[in-house]
Amino acid sequence: MHTFLDCFAFMAGHFGLLLDRTIDHLLLSAAAVALALVLALPLGVWLGHRGRGSFLTVSVSNIGRALPSLALIAIFLGLLGIGFVNVMTALVVMAVPPALTHAYLSVEQIDRDVVRAARGMGLTERQILTRIELPLALPVLFTGIRIAAVYVISSATLAAVAGGGGLGDIILNQVSYGLSGVIAAALWVAALALAADALFGMLGTRIARGRYGGGR
Amino acid sequence: MNSAADIVFDEATKTYPGSVRPALDALSLTVPAGEICVLLGSSGCGKTTALTLVNRLTELTGGDIRIDGTSIREQDVIALRRGIGYVIQQAGLFPHLTIAQNIATVPQVLGWPKPRIEDRVRELLELVGLPHGEYGDRYPAQLSGGQQQRVGIARALAADPPIMLMDEPFGALDPVTREHMQDEFLRLHAQVRKTTLFVSHDIDEAVRMGDRIAVLAEGGKLLQYDTPERILHAPADDYVARFVGTDRGLKALTLRRLSDLTLEPYAGGANGTALRADDSLRTALSALLAAGADRLPVTDADGHPVGTVTVDLIREAA
Numbered sequence: 001m002h003t004f005l006d007c008f009a010f011m012a013g014h015f016g017l018l019l020d021r022t023i024d025h026l027l028l029s030a031a032a033v034a035l036a037l038v039l040a041l042p043l044g045v046w047l048g049h050r051g052r053g054s055f056l057t058v059s060v061s062n063i064g065r066a067l068p069s070l071a072l073i074a075i076f077l078g079l080l081g082i083g084f085v086n087v088m089t090a091l092v093v094m095a096v097p098p099a100l101t102h103a104y105l106s107v108e109q110i111d112r113d114v115v116r117a118a119r120g121m122g123l124t125e126r127q128i129l130t131r132i133e134l135p136l137a138l139p140v141l142f143t144g145i146r147i148a149a150v151y152v153i154s155s156a157t158l159a160a161v162a163g164g165g166g167l168g169d170i171i172l173n174q175v176s177y178g179l180s181g182v183i184a185a186a187l188w189v190a191a192l193a194l195a196a197d198a199l200f201g202m203l204g205t206r207i208a209r210g211r212y213g214g215g216r
Numbered sequence: 217m218n219s220a221a222d223i224v225f226d227e228a229t230k231t232y233p234g235s236v237r238p239a240l241d242a243l244s245l246t247v248p249a250g251e252i253c254v255l256l257g258s259s260g261c262g263k264t265t266a267l268t269l270v271n272r273l274t275e276l277t278g279g280d281i282r283i284d285g286t287s288i289r290e291q292d293v294i295a296l297r298r299g300i301g302y303v304i305q306q307a308g309l310f311p312h313l314t315i316a317q318n319i320a321t322v323p324q325v326l327g328w329p330k331p332r333i334e335d336r337v338r339e340l341l342e343l344v345g346l347p348h349g350e351y352g353d354r355y356p357a358q359l360s361g362g363q364q365q366r367v368g369i370a371r372a373l374a375a376d377p378p379i380m381l382m383d384e385p386f387g388a389l390d391p392v393t394r395e396h397m398q399d400e401f402l403r404l405h406a407q408v409r410k411t412t413l414f415v416s417h418d419i420d421e422a423v424r425m426g427d428r429i430a431v432l433a434e435g436g437k438l439l440q441y442d443t444p445e446r447i448l449h450a451p452a453d454d455y456v457a458r459f460v461g462t463d464r465g466l467k468a469l470t471l472r473r474l475s476d477l478t479l480e481p482y483a484g485g486a487n488g489t490a491l492r493a494d495d496s497l498r499t500a501l502s503a504l505l506a507a508g509a510d511r512l513p514v515t516d517a518d519g520h521p522v523g524t525v526t527v528d529l530i531r532e533a534a
Contacts, residue, residue, distance in 0.1 A: 117308030120271055120381075121322050121371075122297030131321075135312045 006180035007187065014181070017170075018188055025166035025192070028159060029152045032088055036095030036148060044103025044144075045137065049129055057104040064097025077162055087159040094155050095148040102144020106137035138207050146200035153193045167192075220249040220411045221284035221378040223270065229278030230265050230436070239265045240436035242279060247428070249284075249378075250409040254416050254426035258459070262436030263415045267381050270413065271300045283379065298322055301372030301380040301410065305387045307364040309356035315341070315367050316352035322375045340370040343404065362393040369401065373408065380412040386421070398424055419460055423448065423467055431456050444471055469498035469534060474514050477533055479523025482513060490515045493522055501530050 011018060047053030072090045079086075110133055118128045134141075160168030170177050170185035177185070224246045231238040240262035247253040255263040268274040270281055272293050281288045288296055309318050316337050323333045341348045344366040356364055365385055372380060385401075386394045398421060405412065416422050422429045423444045430441045433455055440452035448468040451457040461467065475493040490513045491500050504512055504527055511526045 111306075111308075111311075113304055113306050113308040114310060116273070117302065117304055117368075118310070118321075120268075120273055120297060120300075120302035120304070122294050122300075123321070123325060124294055127325060132310055136310075 004180075004183060006178075007184035010177070010180045010184040011188075014177075014184075018167075018185065021165070021167045021169055021185070022188065022192065025153070025156055025159075025168075025189070028084075028087065028166055029091070029149070029156045032091035032152050032156070033095050033145075033149050035088070036092045036099055036152075037145060039092070040096045040099035040144075040148075041103045041141070044100045045107050045129070045134070045141075048104045048107025048137070049125075049133060051108060053104060054108070057101050061097045061101040064094065067093070074161075082163045086162045087156075090162075091152050091156060091159070095152045098147040098151060099144045102140055102147070103137075106140035106144070107133050109140065110136045139204060142200065142204040142207060146197060146204060149200055150193050150197045153196050154189060157189050220409050222249045223247040223253075223379065223411055223413065224282040224285075225266070225279070226282065227279030228266070228269055228276060228281050230262070230269060230274060231277045238262075238277075238436055240269070243430075243432075243436065243438050244279075245430055245438065245441045247411055247413065249411050251427040252405060252412040252414055252425055254414045254422040254429045255432060256416055256419065256422040256426075256429050256459075257432035258417055258434070261432040261434050263417075263432050264383055265436065266432070267383055267413055267415050270379070270381055271297050271302055298326060298375060299377050299379070301369075301374075301377045303365075303368050303372045303380065303382040303385045305384045307356070307361075307368035307385075309364055309367055309371070311356050314353050314355055315346070315359070316348065318356065318367060319371045319374050321371065326375055336374060340373055343373075343407070344370045345400070346370075360393075361389050362397055365389065365397060366400070369404070373410075378411060380410045382412060382414045384415050384417070387416075387418075394421075401425070420467065420470075423470060431459060465534060466498055466501075469501060469530070470496045472497045472533060474500055474525055477525065477529055479514055479525055480511070480529070482521040482523050483511075484513065489513075490519075490521075491525060492517065497530050497533060500525050501527070504530075 044057065047057060072093060076086045076090050114132065114136075115128060118132045123131065156166050157168040157171055159166045160172045167185045167189050171182050171189070174182050225243045227242040227244055228240060229238050229242050230240040243262075243266055245253075255266055257263050265274055269276055270283075270288065272288060276289070309315075310321070313321075319337045319340055320333050323336060328336075337352065338348045341351060346363060346366055351359070351363075351367075356367070359367065368385065372382075386397045389397060402425065414425055416425070426444055428441060429444055429447050431439045431447065431452075433439050440447060440456050442450075442452075445468065447456065448460060448464045448471070451460055451464070457464070473493070474491060474495050474497065477497075489503065489507050489509075491503055493514055493516050495503075495514075500512070500514075504510070504525075511524050513521055514523050514525050516522050
């Protein structure tokens with residue numbers, strides 16, 4: 001219990017260090033999520049628009065869920081060596097499945113009658129996508145981004161194993177920072193993940209608000 | 217392609233990939249400009265296929281369809297569709313757009329100037345009985361099924377297309393709303409006279425709505441293409457006769473109104489049981505049976521007596 005309380009003293013005493021590592025941590029996470037979204041969103045949305053690819057997205061999502069992040073980093077250690085590229089790759093691989101699956105579902109779940117009406121009225125495929133499908137997909141799409149972000153922020157802790165920096169540097173270095181430091185950094189990561197979840201949740205609600213004029 | 221155009225099916229055939237038998241088998245018929253043609257049949261007879269061939273949501277695998285003499289194969293598919301109003305069963309309104317935005321969709325993609333779009337939306341909402349001030353800014357989910365379908369029809373009319381395709385537009389509505397919408401559409405059609413293809417599996421609806429009815433059977437074969445009177449009085453074969461129903465004699469009565477008959481002179485009669493001149497003969501017969509009477513008085517819309525209808529008169533007219 002003493003150690004646990006000590007962690008708050010550590011936070012106060014090493015605020016600069018924690019802030020520094022937090023910025024590292026967030027930059028790494030943001031870069032990984034951004035890259036994953038660039039890869040996953042267009043592919044998922046396109047597959048959803050075509051109404052095919054459910055096998056691909058479901059498989060990717062299942063594999064993604066089954067892969068332990070530490071194992072992933074270890075595998076990439078062998079392939080890519082120590083450093084930023086390794087960690088980024090591992091985090092992107094973690095973030096792609098939820099983003100891809102949600103992007104696919106976000107478009108695929110749209111009422112087929114609505115899309116059929118749009119097509120029958122003479123909207124081009126591009127107009128169907130931008131005017132109809134994407135606005136309707138946004139809430140689910142956003143859930144995917146939210147899950148990916150939370151996932152990556154918590155997993156980025158393991159970046160330290162491969163020399164990627166971030167708050168994991170403190171958590172995995174009890175020798176230097178003591179148990180109170182480890183707990184402090186761990187709490188910090190948990191808070192970051194929760195904050196990211198809340199932030200994206202709020203943005204998602206804001207996006208969805210005012211639409212549809214109530215339930216259907 | 218202004219107010220209406222004729223539609224010619226010329227051996228139009230569709231065989232879906234992986235299927236041996238055609239879904240629509242060499243359909244040939246002409247829908248004259250401004251008329252309503254009902255494609256009637258049970259499920260799997262190719263009536264929706266026939267409809268979506270026209271706006272090329274389904275592509276022909278044989279034969280041709282011509283609108284105003286021009287083959288649909290020769291037209292740009294997007295331009296073709298923008299010149300055809302399309303109404304589907306559940307209306308298919310865009311849930312994230314307001315009623316006004318829904319109706320404005322095609323004019324917008326056609327690049328109409330804003331004031332013209334606004335005027336058009338206002339005009340159409342008025343036409344379908346949903347005042348812009350009250351309904352324009354609502355979302356589809358805030359409307360009843362019948363209101364949604366009115367918006368669906370207004371949206372289809374937005375760019376003033378010469379042709380309307382309606383795929384069981386009232387199929388999801390309750391019977392009362394449905395009948396009401398059928399009447400409303402007929403009133404609307406009398407004003408705009410679009411050439412209309414109307415898919416239905418309901419003989420009553422077909423008789424009510426159609427200037428002509430095309431009866432299709434499984435395998436997409438056309439059994440009879442005729443006026444409702446001819447379909448009811450002279451079905452081409454047993455299948456059509458069965459589809460039309462054993463009560464086709466009664467159904468035929470719905471096609472004629474008391475005002476079509478030469479009534480007997482007005483001679484007073486039971487209060488409150490008076491029929492109206494625009495009632496159908498079927499309604500009149502039903503009223504006669506219900507009242508257990510041989511004769512009932514008939515009045516005009518304002519309640520002034522115009523004559524007397526008898527069971528014999530109806531039998532002669534049938």
